[in-house]
Amino acid sequence: MIKYLPYLFYMILIGFHTVIFADFTSVWGVKINLIALLIAALALYKSEIEVAWAALALGLVSAAGQPALLGWHALILVLLSQIIHRSAKRLNLDSIWSQVGVIAAAVMIHNILLSMFEGFSGIFERIAVHALPGVVYTSLIAWLFFLIKDKKITLQKIREMF
Amino acid sequence: MNSISTILSKHSTNFHLSLIILLCLSLIIGHSLLGQWSSQVTYTVFHYPFFKARASLEALLKAEEENAELRQALVDASVQVALLEEAQKENQRFRSVLGFEPPAAYEMSPAKIISVSGDVIPTHAVINKGARDSVSLYQAVINQQGLVGRVESVTLDFASVQLLTDAANRVASRLSSSRSMGIAKYGFATGMILDNVPVQSEVIVGDTVLSSGLGGVYPPGLVVGVVREVVRQEEEPFCDISIEPAVDFTTIDELFLLKVAEP
Numbered sequence: 001m002i003k004y005l006p007y008l009f010y011m012i013l014i015g016f017h018t019v020i021f022a023d024f025t026s027v028w029g030v031k032i033n034l035i036a037l038l039i040a041a042l043a044l045y046k047s048e049i050e051v052a053w054a055a056l057a058l059g060l061v062s063a064a065g066q067p068a069l070l071g072w073h074a075l076i077l078v079l080l081s082q083i084i085h086r087s088a089k090r091l092n093l094d095s096i097w098s099q100v101g102v103i104a105a106a107v108m109i110h111n112i113l114l115s116m117f118e119g120f121s122g123i124f125e126r127i128a129v130h131a132l133p134g135v136v137y138t139s140l141i142a143w144l145f146f147l148i149k150d151k152k153i154t155l156q157k158i159r160e161m162f
Numbered sequence: 163m164n165s166i167s168t169i170l171s172k173h174s175t176n177f178h179l180s181l182i183i184l185l186c187l188s189l190i191i192g193h194s195l196l197g198q199w200s201s202q203v204t205y206t207v208f209h210y211p212f213f214k215a216r217a218s219l220e221a222l223l224k225a226e227e228e229n230a231e232l233r234q235a236l237v238d239a240s241v242q243v244a245l246l247e248e249a250q251k252e253n254q255r256f257r258s259v260l261g262f263e264p265p266a267a268y269e270m271s272p273a274k275i276i277s278v279s280g281d282v283i284p285t286h287a288v289i290n291k292g293a294r295d296s297v298s299l300y301q302a303v304i305n306q307q308g309l310v311g312r313v314e315s316v317t318l319d320f321a322s323v324q325l326l327t328d329a330a331n332r333v334a335s336r337l338s339s340s341r342s343m344g345i346a347k348y349g350f351a352t353g354m355i356l357d358n359v360p361v362q363s364e365v366i367v368g369d370t371v372l373s374s375g376l377g378g379v380y381p382p383g384l385v386v387g388v389v390r391e392v393v394r395q396e397e398e399p400f401c402d403i404s405i406e407p408a409v410d411f412t413t414i415d416e417l418f419l420l421k422v423a424e425p
Contacts (some may be wrong), residue, residue, distance in 0.1 A: 015212055019209050020212050075186035082179070
């Protein structure tokens with residue numbers, strides 16, 4: 001049971017991000033795509049089944065406000081998680097840059113699909129103004145996350161800098 | 163049975179993935195029922211607490227902003243009160259020098275509207291104060307915007323207020339800058355007008371219309387409205403003056419009953 005506690009935490013985190021954090025951290029309307037970031041990160045490290053269930057659950061939480069698109073959101077995330085997981089197994093993704101690259105690709109696909117959900121009128125403008133800058137923003141967060149995870153950025157190092 | 167569990171364990175991954183895809187597809191196909199139910203559950207558990215927190219935080223921030231504005235308004239009002247007190251003292255001194263009677267002071271007691279009545283616009287309101295609260299007949303009723311009406315009937319716990327929008331309610335008024343006098347009244351077709359003002363009177367659009375205190379029902383100096391339009395017709399002895407009422411009668415809520423203060 002304890003094994004599933006992190007997933008509950010992720011679901012709460014997605015709820016918190018969707019309702020509060022996304023707006024507070026948005027820069028000129030560009031938001032962090034935490035759901036795609038989380039699913040991509042889980043797909044890199046967790047088993048196929050675990051990440052598929054996680055994608056379903058997190059997809060349901062993230063799209064709770066759109067009942068008509070709930071299934072689509074969940075399906076996209078499940079497929080995305082499987083693509084990333086299978087690619088990660090075949091490719092050598094040891095370096096931070098390759099991992100960030102995979103996450104960036106996942107976020108881009110997800111952002112473009114989300115833009116398509118909003119309708120095809122003005123889609124290119126939405127992709128250029130929100131989806132692509134969103135990929136850069138989310139990749140930056142992913143890069144910082146991997147730097148912290150690999151202990152390339154630590155509190156001690158930051159203290160030493162100043 | 164054994165063979166089924168063997169197949170399931172052998173193709174566990176495929177089984178899980180198929181189940182997940184099936185769930186997603188059922189959500190897509192049956193989105194009206196299943197989607198709404200799942201959405202409701204996830205929304206209630208994972209979104210609603212954060213929405214509540216966000217709403218509280220926003221209310222708190224707004225209250226803080228409002229508090230700062232009100233503090234500033236209080237400072238401004240305090241300065242104004244000090245100036246007015248000074249002016250009042252000066253006025254009293256001059257009045258005593260000239261031998262004028264000092265103006266009456268008024269006490270206000272708050273009242274809440276229980277119900278309103280009227281066809282198109284409210285013309286009468288029932289308030290939660292009555293004879294037990296020393297409400298008396300013809301007592302003037304105001305709100306923060308200006309003159310609202312007068313008490314028409316009183317029971318032990320309630321009173322009925324005849325609003326200025328009732329055609330039978332008339333206020334002896336005067337214009338604040340020219341001091342010309344007239345009768346303010348409300349008509350369904352005309353709206354609020356100031357009647358009986360001679361054509362030779364100086365009437366400016368935007369001038370404030372105040373109760374004159376003549377007639378003894380309404381105390382002097384209460385804001386009735388502002389002049390909206392003035393029409394002077396040939397061979398007519400009086401102007402047609404249209405007034406914008408100071409009070410928005412469709413949103414009245416808290417009222418104050420005016421009473422002459424005990425000396």
